[in-house]
Amino acid sequence: MKQNFWKRYTGDKAFYRMVLMIVVPIIIQNGITNFVSLLDNIMVGQVGTEQMSGVAIVNQFMTVFNICIFGGVSSAGIFTAQYYGQGSQEGVRNTFRFKFIICLLMTVFAIVLFLTAGEELIMLYLHEGAQTGDIARTLEYGKEYLAVIIFGIAPYAVSQTYASTLRETGETVLPMKAGIIAVLVNLLGNFLLIFGNFGFPALGAVGAALATDIARVVECVILMCWTYSHRQEHPFIEGAFRSLRIPKELTVNIIRKGIPIMLNEIAWSTGQAFLMQCYSVRGLSVVAGLNISSTVSNLFNVVFLSIGGAIAIIVGQLLGAGKMEEARDTDRKLLFFTVSTCLVCGSLLALISPFFPLIYNTSGEVQSLATGFILIAAGCMPLYAFMHGCYFTLRSGGKTWITVLFDSVYVWAVDIPLAFVLANFTGLPIVVVYLSCQLIETLKCILGYILVKKGIWLQNIVAA
Numbered sequence: 001m002k003q004n005f006w007k008r009y010t011g012d013k014a015f016y017r018m019v020l021m022i023v024v025p026i027i028i029q030n031g032i033t034n035f036v037s038l039l040d041n042i043m044v045g046q047v048g049t050e051q052m053s054g055v056a057i058v059n060q061f062m063t064v065f066n067i068c069i070f071g072g073v074s075s076a077g078i079f080t081a082q083y084y085g086q087g088s089q090e091g092v093r094n095t096f097r098f099k100f101i102i103c104l105l106m107t108v109f110a111i112v113l114f115l116t117a118g119e120e121l122i123m124l125y126l127h128e129g130a131q132t133g134d135i136a137r138t139l140e141y142g143k144e145y146l147a148v149i150i151f152g153i154a155p156y157a158v159s160q161t162y163a164s165t166l167r168e169t170g171e172t173v174l175p176m177k178a179g180i181i182a183v184l185v186n187l188l189g190n191f192l193l194i195f196g197n198f199g200f201p202a203l204g205a206v207g208a209a210l211a212t213d214i215a216r217v218v219e220c221v222i223l224m225c226w227t228y229s230h231r232q233e234h235p236f237i238e239g240a241f242r243s244l245r246i247p248k249e250l251t252v253n254i255i256r257k258g259i260p261i262m263l264n265e266i267a268w269s270t271g272q273a274f275l276m277q278c279y280s281v282r283g284l285s286v287v288a289g290l291n292i293s294s295t296v297s298n299l300f301n302v303v304f305l306s307i308g309g310a311i312a313i314i315v316g317q318l319l320g321a322g323k324m325e326e327a328r329d330t331d332r333k334l335l336f337f338t339v340s341t342c343l344v345c346g347s348l349l350a351l352i353s354p355f356f357p358l359i360y361n362t363s364g365e366v367q368s369l370a371t372g373f374i375l376i377a378a379g380c381m382p383l384y385a386f387m388h389g390c391y392f393t394l395r396s397g398g399k400t401w402i403t404v405l406f407d408s409v410y411v412w413a414v415d416i417p418l419a420f421v422l423a424n425f426t427g428l429p430i431v432v433v434y435l436s437c438q439l440i441e442t443l444k445c446i447l448g449y450i451l452v453k454k455g456i457w458l459q460n461i462v463a464a
Contacts, residue, residue: 009336019334022310025176026167030302032183039187041295043194044208045360049288050134051205052362054141056291057125060276062149064269065110069157071265072102073164074312075258078398079250080168081313082320082460092236094246096165098254101244102262103157110153118146125280125287138284141205148209155213155220162223168313169234174226182219186211257398267408271416275437278419282430288362289369290434296356297377300345304385307338311392319397324458331393331452338385346381353378372431380438383445390448397457406451410444 011019045052076095083091114121122142126135163175189211196202203210227237280287311334318327357370394403415437422433451457 009333011330011333015330015333016337019307019310019314019337022172022313023306025172026306026309027302028176028180030179030306031299032180034299034302035183038295038299040190040208040212041291042359043190044205045292045362047194047204047361049284049362049366050137051141052291052360053284053288054122054138054143055145055205055208056287057122057138058142058146058149060125060273061114061121061146062153064266064273065106065153066156067269068106068110068262068266069103069160071262071269072106073099073160074265074395075099075102075260075262076254077164077168077312078258078261078316078395079254080165081316081396084169085317085320089235091250092165092169093238093240094250095254096161096236096240097244097246098251099161099164100158101246103161107154107157111150114146114150119143122146124277126284135284145205145209148206149212152209152213152216155216159216159220159223162220162227165236166223166227166234167309168316169236171234175223178219178222178226181222182215185218186215189214260401260404261395264404264408267404268411271408271411274416275411275419278416278423279430279434281423282433285363285366285369286430288366289357289373292357292360292362292366292370293373293377296352296374297349300349300378300381301384303345304338304342304381304388307334307341307385308388308392310334311338311389312396315393316396319458319460322460328455328458335386335389335393335452338389339382342381342385346378349378349381350375369431373434376431376435376438380441383438383441386445387441387448390445390452393452394448394457397459399451399457402451402456406444406447414440414443 041052041055044055076098080092080095083095119139122139126139159178163178166172166175190208191197192200193203193207193211194205196207201207227234231238276287276290279290311331314334315327315331318324318330353371353374356374357367360367360370391403391407394406418440419433419437422428422436423430426433428436
């Protein structure tokens with residue numbers, strides 16, 4: 001029986017070699033990105049709690065925008081992977097065009113929103129209730145940071161259009177290299193511009209925003225230039241902008257199957273921002289503590305996030321090629337792999353939880369809260385890994401409306417009401433409130449297991 005278990009849930013060397021060829025470059029890119037974000041956060045945290053909190057609040061909005069862009073490219077990405085598995089470069093080209101158009105529209109909307117309502121959005125997160133932090137100074141730092149970081153969102157959107165298409169067509173190394181170069185530029189910019197080293201002006205939070213903008217432009221230029229210089233390997237780019245017309249049938253299919261993904265990401269990311277707002281009513285120290293916790297947790301979360309991306313690519317290509325049983329077997333082994341890996345990652349995160357917050361130049365109250373939040377994130381990491389894997393499994397087969405119910409509807413119907421009630425109408429410590437809102441995700445794991453086991457996602461959505 002034990003032998004049957006391992007045969008059912010684990011692959012051979014060739015299987016893991018194939019998986020790691022896709023996963024490792026994504027982990028390296030995302031890992032370096034998050035590591036530099038961690039260093040950025042520490043650097044800003046050395047300046048003071050108010051600057052760190054102002055940047056954290058604005059970065060919550062930037063995270064919403066980034067996830068919306070991810071949803072936009074993913075809406076067509078399920079078709080890109082299956083078209084590539086089918087061998088249709090014209091299909092890949094048309095999905096690339098769709099991504100470009102949808103990202104352009106979202107970028108324009110975001111710029112208008114931040115320019116007209118930026119201050120009001122920041123104020124939603126500023127509440128009295130703790131001994132730590134000055135609200136007026138936090139607001140001012142947040143506004144200054146937003147005014148500069150906004151210039152980087154357009155190149156970011158274009159970069160994701162290129163990077164996602166390259167990954168879905170098997171090129172994972174180049175986006176990784178571009179990402180590494182970009183984060184190194186970002187790190188250098190932070191070192192020079194936050195503290196004013198080597199004669200540069202000491203700009204604090206504004207310096208961090210400026211460094212991020214420069215890095216995003218660098219990444220965008222690298223991705224565009226490389227793709228055009230490798231037309232033979234990636235013929236989808238040939239004539240991609242000669243016309244932005246997309247076949248009506250494909251547009252309808254993307255809207256029907258893919259747009260729910262984008263709407264889901266928008267609803268989910270805004271839901272996460274609203275959850276943070278619910279927690280923030282307990283004071284600025286909670287915002288600072290959650291910022292420290294999420295910064296280090298995100299560094300470890302890249303493992304299951306990257307494996308989730310691999311599930312979308314590998315399983316999507318198998319479905320596009322009509323290999324249904326192989327897709328089912330591969331998906332089961334990938335889900336086991338991501339949960340097992342995150343048991344290890346969660347243990348490592350728990351080990352550093354008492355020490356990491358001490359790096360920051362902030363109060364003992366903030367450091368204590370951060371330690372509690374990190375421990376909770378560490379314990380729940382295998383839970384997050386399984387949920388994320390189920391989500392990408394369902395999405396790879398075009399079951400996008402089900403993923404909406406599974407993901408964003410659950411956040412708004414279950415997570416947010418629970419957080420709102422516990423934070424506003426009970427005297428429970430904020431760490432207990434946070435733990436309760438994480439453990440309720442167990443219900444989503446059960447739902448995901450049922451949906452994946454039934455195999456409703458086993459379908460080819462680009463069949464002629």
